[in-house]
Amino acid sequence: MVLDEFKRLPIMGILRGIGTDAIEPLSAAIISSGLKTVEIAMNTPGAPDLIKRMLKAAEGKLTIGAGTVLTKEDLDAALDSGATFIVLPTLVRDVVKQCVKADIPVFPGAFTPHEIYEAWRAGATMVKVFPAKFFGPDYIKEIKGPFNDIELLACGGVNSANIGLFFSNGASAVAFGGSVFKKEWLAGREFSQIEQQIKSLIEGHGRK
16 A cells, blocks of 8 residues: 555545455445555455456556455465455554554544554554544544544544545544445445445545
């Protein structure tokens, strides 16, 4: 991941539970939508292989990372598959430490002020505030009061109606998952629906 490029369009898609048959059409839909950054959750069966397949399908048009990385074994598997950034649902210090040492962008999850501060101190590129949907954009604004230097990635509950508020209240980036990559749309191969939903999010970011 080139961090400056991510900051130009600081929106991350989260893929979980997808099958190999969805990789090519889903990659095409994501690229067509304009989104640049996607993570594949490591608790998806065959995640390392899916990362490899998406890298091949995207032909350099997507930045692909690994999410739900909870152990050093997960990390090694993710990096061996070609992931260029790492996302965690919580702070796992040895994983973050290894990423920092290797200069790999890393986004550990946190929620409370103490957790957010500890994740930042550990070397987070940005701290993933998760799940952000319960307190919404106002919570980001409150956190940025005392922690104005900490970069926050809001994850959970982000949609086209509130994405601009997350950014205007201090989020450096946002992430979305199942609200757009819906199981029924994936099962029904309704990739055009996914594409349109992502476009709406990107347009909402532009209206911040």
